[in-house]
Amino acid sequence: MAAIHCIQALRFPSRTHVFFPNGDQNRYNIINKKQRGFLVFASADKNSVKEIYIKSKVETLLDSVKWDDKGLAVGIAQNIDTGAILMQGFVNRDALATTVSSKKATFFSRSRSALWTKGETSKNFINVHDIYLDCDRDSIIYLGKPDGPTCHTGSETCYYTSVSDLLENEQVDENKVALTTLYSLETTISQRKDELALPQTGKPSWTKRLLLDHHLLCSKIREEADELCRTLEENEDNARTASEMGDVLYHAMVLMAVKGVKIEQVLEVLRKRFSESGIEEKRSR
Amino acid sequence: MAAIHCIQALRFPSRTHVFFPNGDQNRYNIINKKQRGFLVFASADKNSVKEIYIKSKVETLLDSVKWDDKGLAVGIAQNIDTGAILMQGFVNRDALATTVSSKKATFFSRSRSALWTKGETSKNFINVHDIYLDCDRDSIIYLGKPDGPTCHTGSETCYYTSVSDLLENEQVDENKVALTTLYSLETTISQRKDELALPQTGKPSWTKRLLLDHHLLCSKIREEADELCRTLEENEDNARTASEMGDVLYHAMVLMAVKGVKIEQVLEVLRKRFSESGIEEKRSR
Structure with a gap:
């Protein structure tokens, strides 16, 4: 009970996990503070501890994003080798969490109100190597390698309409991407x-x-x-x-x-x- | 009047301009169909005609963008030489029109409800060489050359927070952009x-x-x-x-x-x- 009072006095934010060895070198005791004043005790092996630790870090990351009033942020997929901007969609909390764990660029479809992994139909997944947040934390880059053309038109990227071409009255050429x-x-x-x-x-x-x-x-x-x-x-x-x-x-x-x-x-x-x-x-x- | 009937029969969409020489080789007659059934006649010199022509093309371009319920589309500024994604903001009709004419990347600030040209304070403008629209016409790339660092923090781009760094508990390094x-x-x-x-x-x-x-x-x-x-x-x-x-x-x-x-x-x-x-x-x- 002294330990509980001590930990309560430390005033951890919600979702904090505290790990400490419990004598058995492969096991840890865990105190999981899910909400103010509510402590959960558990015991777990090293692998579970690592898993809970990563989960807790991902939650902290998801909390740090400045989601808009619809719970969305802008998501931009970029080819890690060429730098080409492949597509842009919107990302919610679940979409970002899914991308972090699956390493496949995942968005939230506003028209279908559902998660959408790019490539789930076409098999042209975008394999995400790293994710970057901007200074405002409301815009996200999925830096990855596409398995094939990203655009549903078969174009390498969705950005094939050049404004200077439009203004010069030329035809839009889907082979001429940005x-x-x-x-x-x-x-x-x-x-x-x-x-x-x-x-x-x-x-x-x-x-x-x-x-x-x-x-x-x-x-x-x-x-x-x-x-x-x-x-x-x-x-x-x-x-x-x-x-x-x-x-x-x-x-x-x-x-x-x-x-x-x-x-x-x-x-x-x-x-x-x-x-x-x-x-x-x-x-x- | 026969000409008017003939042009009306052609059923031009609104904002159509029709130019035809009026005998004087430096002047054109203009028929400007502003709305269904309403024709405006004018006469102008070659330079004005070119100006009206470009203005009309820009209007057609602006009409073709799929603005959201707040009149916005996503705008992404990309370095034309390196491909680095410099920043992302939102663009309304005026911001895009301004960028087309000034060639400086211009956005609509949602917090200040005002047009905002990147660099108007810092002088680090992004000089736009071309603009690309995506297949859905609701996402825009400003492909340009920045005069200096784009981020207000002094970082080359706004994307310096790596999620893999965050999950590995390392410090965020503003010099390490995407x-x-x-x-x-x-x-x-x-x-x-x-x-x-x-x-x-x-x-x-x-x-x-x-x-x-x-x-x-x-x-x-x-x-x-x-x-x-x-x-x-x-x-x-x-x-x-x-x-x-x-x-x-x-x-x-x-x-x-x-x-x-x-x-x-x-x-x-x-x-x-x-x-x-x-x-x-x-x-x-």
Whole structure:
């Protein structure tokens, strides 16, 4: 009873769990303060303790989100490798808890008033690697890897309607999703490659010349890599390094287009390599 | 009157403008159908016509957005070069119209019930290059270049609270924003560089060896560029190209860390270079 008074005096917030060993090294006593003035005693093994501990941390996380008057926050799914914004939905407490435990991006469908895991019908799940909250705690990023196209139209992302295209009266092209610089360049190079199948008029662009002449392409890649190194060896300024790195990237991307390799594949290789080496590094500490 | 009957028979939707030359080659007659059965006749010069035309297109765009019951849609600002999600706010009709005309990311502040241009206080504007609507037309990406850190905390983006960190009980680090693969790798290399200032214990990692030995680093970059080329020259499989490109990228990024150059700078160089060459290409057609 003295212990209870002592713990009551500490005034834990609701949902606090207190664990302490009970002599048996594989078991803990648990005091679970579910609400003010109400204490629950229990005893559990190490694994259950870990489970209760994680559950308690998730509850704290869910409590920390600033849910709106409908119990919702904005949820944005982003491709961890390319940075592409895949889709945006709304997330409630259950949707976030489900995503934390299942690692599949889950939303709350406002039209159906039900939880909705992206991919439950199409099987194109978004496998969540981490979740980020914004400074206001009312906006959430699901950073993950999609199993396939995210949009129900079959488009890679839901954002394929460009306002500048609309204002210039062009057709909306579902293949032209919102692209950041690297992927915009990748698309341009890929278009040049496709255009090679058409009758050529006039002087070919530099990209087309590189796509057609593999000897020229490889000699340029080796030359640009050498020039990048020389910005270090000859202590050239940073702007020169950025420019030479741009040349290396562009020429290497033309080679990748020739081979039909996507930047996303390269980034996936790097992610897997470095997350594994990160684990190795932690183990060796 | 015959013309009016003819135009009425065409049943234009509201806000349609019809322009036709009126004999004077610098002037047009305009029929502005504001609502069913009500036609406005006017006459204007070419520049005014262009202005009215664009205004009419913007109105059509604004009409096409599926505003919610409060007249809002979700607005997400994304860095055009890095793909980083900078912030998320809400957008109403006026905010979108303002962004289209000013090219500065503008939102509707729900707490102040007022338009709010990001940067109006901090001067860290987000310069919008294009705007994308999602398939449902109720979510908007402002794809732009920030003038400085976006978050009011001084963090590059508002998303610096990692749920996996929270669940592992680590401190929230405002310098550790949501990062996609390339920028996560860049951050890791940069951390290894910073760690070189501390007393070293044990065998240094490969990254640290490269950071310390510039001769080794440059010879690796040249070697990896050569190996990338050989995947084309010797017709190796695509997985090999992706892996060798990963090696080129990683080693080049170590050189960039030595020189203090960010990937974002390289992408800005590429964006400017290719948007200019795009213009050149259009001119030469």
